[in-house]
Amino acid sequence: MSGERNNASKQAMGLLRHAGRWQIWELALWLATIAAIFVLPSQMLILTEIAILALFAVSLDLILGYAGIVSLGHTAFFGLGAYAAGLFAVHVSGEPVIGLMAAGLVSALFGFLTSFLVLRGSDLTRLMTTFGVAMLLAEVVNQAAWLTGGADGLSGIIIDPILGYFEFDLWGRTGYVYCLIVLVALTYIARRIVNSPFGLSLKAIKRNQRRASMLGISPTRRIVAIYTISAAYAGIAGALLTQTTSFVSPDVLAFHRSAEVLLVLVIGGAGYLYGGVFGAVIFSILRNWLSVITPQYWMFWIGLVLIIIVLVGRERLTRWQTLLPGSARKREAGMQQTVAEESK
Amino acid sequence: MLTILFDGIAYGMLLFVLACGLSVTLGLMNFVNLAHGAFAMAGGYVTVIMMNSYSISFYWCLPAAFIVTALAGVVLERLLYRRLYSASHLDQVLFSIGLVFMAIAAIDYFMGGQQQLINLPPELSGRFDFLGIDIGRYRLFIIVICAVLTVTLQLALTRTRFGSQLRAAVDDGRVARGMGINVSVIFALTFALGSGLAGLGGALGTELLGLDPNFPLKYLIYFMIVVTVGGTSSITGPFIAALLLGVADVAGKYYVPQLGAFIIYAVMILVLILRPHGLFSREGGR
Numbered sequence: 001m002s003g004e005r006n007n008a009s010k011q012a013m014g015l016l017r018h019a020g021r022w023q024i025w026e027l028a029l030w031l032a033t034i035a036a037i038f039v040l041p042s043q044m045l046i047l048t049e050i051a052i053l054a055l056f057a058v059s060l061d062l063i064l065g066y067a068g069i070v071s072l073g074h075t076a077f078f079g080l081g082a083y084a085a086g087l088f089a090v091h092v093s094g095e096p097v098i099g100l101m102a103a104g105l106v107s108a109l110f111g112f113l114t115s116f117l118v119l120r121g122s123d124l125t126r127l128m129t130t131f132g133v134a135m136l137l138a139e140v141v142n143q144a145a146w147l148t149g150g151a152d153g154l155s156g157i158i159i160d161p162i163l164g165y166f167e168f169d170l171w172g173r174t175g176y177v178y179c180l181i182v183l184v185a186l187t188y189i190a191r192r193i194v195n196s197p198f199g200l201s202l203k204a205i206k207r208n209q210r211r212a213s214m215l216g217i218s219p220t221r222r223i224v225a226i227y228t229i230s231a232a233y234a235g236i237a238g239a240l241l242t243q244t245t246s247f248v249s250p251d252v253l254a255f256h257r258s259a260e261v262l263l264v265l266v267i268g269g270a271g272y273l274y275g276g277v278f279g280a281v282i283f284s285i286l287r288n289w290l291s292v293i294t295p296q297y298w299m300f301w302i303g304l305v306l307i308i309i310v311l312v313g314r315e316r317l318t319r320w321q322t323l324l325p326g327s328a329r330k331r332e333a334g335m336q337q338t339v340a341e342e343s344k
Numbered sequence: 345m346l347t348i349l350f351d352g353i354a355y356g357m358l359l360f361v362l363a364c365g366l367s368v369t370l371g372l373m374n375f376v377n378l379a380h381g382a383f384a385m386a387g388g389y390v391t392v393i394m395m396n397s398y399s400i401s402f403y404w405c406l407p408a409a410f411i412v413t414a415l416a417g418v419v420l421e422r423l424l425y426r427r428l429y430s431a432s433h434l435d436q437v438l439f440s441i442g443l444v445f446m447a448i449a450a451i452d453y454f455m456g457g458q459q460q461l462i463n464l465p466p467e468l469s470g471r472f473d474f475l476g477i478d479i480g481r482y483r484l485f486i487i488v489i490c491a492v493l494t495v496t497l498q499l500a501l502t503r504t505r506f507g508s509q510l511r512a513a514v515d516d517g518r519v520a521r522g523m524g525i526n527v528s529v530i531f532a533l534t535f536a537l538g539s540g541l542a543g544l545g546g547a548l549g550t551e552l553l554g555l556d557p558n559f560p561l562k563y564l565i566y567f568m569i570v571v572t573v574g575g576t577s578s579i580t581g582p583f584i585a586a587l588l589l590g591v592a593d594v595a596g597k598y599y600v601p602q603l604g605a606f607i608i609y610a611v612m613i614l615v616l617i618l619r620p621h622g623l624f625s626r627e628g629g630r
Contacts, residue, residue, distance in 0.1 A: 306442025
């Protein structure tokens with residue numbers, strides 16, 4: 001009996017380890033982002049933007065791709081983090097790393113509190129509550145002008161050199177490296193999370209919540225946990241934006257940001273963590289290209305892209321992921337193989 | 345005090361006409377149509393173009409706004425929306441956000457980003473005093489039109505053949521189809537009616553709510569509140585929700601301007617926590 005159980009848990013461990021194995025394309029991707037520091041020295045600001053957007057999208061992927069929560073107001077946490085970092089720099093200390101952690105903590109706390117709102121009800125209720133929370137925050141920021149500067153934004157943010165050594169330079173090179181390090185570190189942690197038993201149980205909840213709870217997985221606590229983590233990620237992304245631009249405006253809480261990050265994730269494909277990174281790269285290139293052609297009306301083309309994506313079918317468009325070596329589908333086959341080998 | 349109540353009711357009535365189409369698509373047909381405001385905006389711009397460029401009477405603009413947006417609604421429904429009735433909510437959200445973005449950019453391109461103004465006919469502008477209440481003529485006009493519309497809608501939904509077919513189609517599309525009801529045509533007509541009403545609301549609201557390319561996003565939250573708070577039982581729920589919202593918003597902005605729209609968002613979230621299916625939810629139905 002106990003031998004059987006041992007065997008089963010060994011099998012499960014094998015599965016998880018196989019799924020968590022580093023793939024060549026992952027390493028290549030990160031090497032490319034590092035190479036960009038030297039190859040594209042004039043594009044640092046855009047690259048920083050991409051890194052921040054990628055982190056934001058990864059945080060959305062955690063709840064959308066893994067827990068199946070459709071959020072229309074994910075920018076609430078992004079904006080909160082941005083303001084928290086800004087206020088921290090103005091009132092407490094200009095040290096960026098501590099500010100980053102503080103912003104992450106504030107967002108995590110807010111995410112924890114609001115996570116109870118997304119537990120109940122259907123997709124529609126979740127859409128409405130997340131949307132409502134973001135609007136609520138935007139309104140608070142707009143009205144509390146004494147604290148946040150209102151519609152003019154919070155200015156006068158001075159960010160000290162990172163850890164006292166690396167000063168933010170004019171070309172944004174330090175900023176990019178800083179954002180990249182944070183992105184890599186947090187993606188690594190997220191990778192550990194989604195490939196852990198906890199991550200697997202989240203997928204089970206996404207597929208069928210009732211069945212998951214019958215199997216002894218408590219959806220409530222897991223959703224609260226992942227929502228809090230995701231909020232912290234979004235907050236850190238917002239804080240990075242504040243620290244690299246030294247400015248926060250109510251724009252960080254605007255609806256179009258929530259829509260944008262959804263679009264980014266949809267372009268890249270949800271549910272495998274790198275969708276956010278690929279999506280952010282594609283989206284930013286697309287947007288920069290469009291805003292060169294039609295400065296004022298790029299929104300139109302973005303909208304068109306969205307509609308086409310939906311009509312053609314998200315699965316069909318993001319099928320290219322399966323071409324990546326070691327992609328989900330191949331991985332599944334590999335897993336079965338491993339299981340078969342180990343059970344011999 | 346009573347004037348604020350009156351203004352609030354006029355505002356609420358307007359919100360109801362704007363949102364009742366959404367309460368059908370979102371509440372009954374279970375389609376998350378965030379682009380509803382775009383139809384309202386289209387109605388508003390039809391009015392603006394007709395009045396300012398062709399100087400056609402305001403009274404002709406209203407039915408025109410209704411017809412044009414209803415036609416736009418039916419075309420879009422047949423071409424695009426219909427394919428997504430059974431899609432996931434995420435797809436519907438993405439699709440309708442895309443539509444809103446396109447509408448905003450297109451209006452910005454053709455009409456410019458500035459606030460649009462219309463000149464109301466003289467008999468509708470100004471205010472008069474009635475039993476100590478300061479009554480705006482135009483607001484009274486809105487209340488009358490919206491009240492007539494509401495009663496007509498309610499009767500149409502409950503008393504006519506079309507109304508019962510719609511309710512049947514919504515409650516259980518498969519059985520309705522089995523009973524020989526052409527569900528797809530019913531949905532198309534309903535969608536057209538809903539967008540037409542939104543267009544009419546947009547035309548009526550040009551003066552009251554203002555009109556610029558960001559209209560669909562600015563008022564989206566209001567429409568959503570009306571629908572989610574009102575529930576989907578009948579059109580009475582959204583109607584009451586719209587009136588409450590209108591009065592609360594006007595009164596809130598008058599008495600505690602520093603809180604702004606904070607109150608209504610907080611109330612909405614509270615309602616959604618306590619009653620996820622709205623204040624007036626209904627048994628059965630899907």
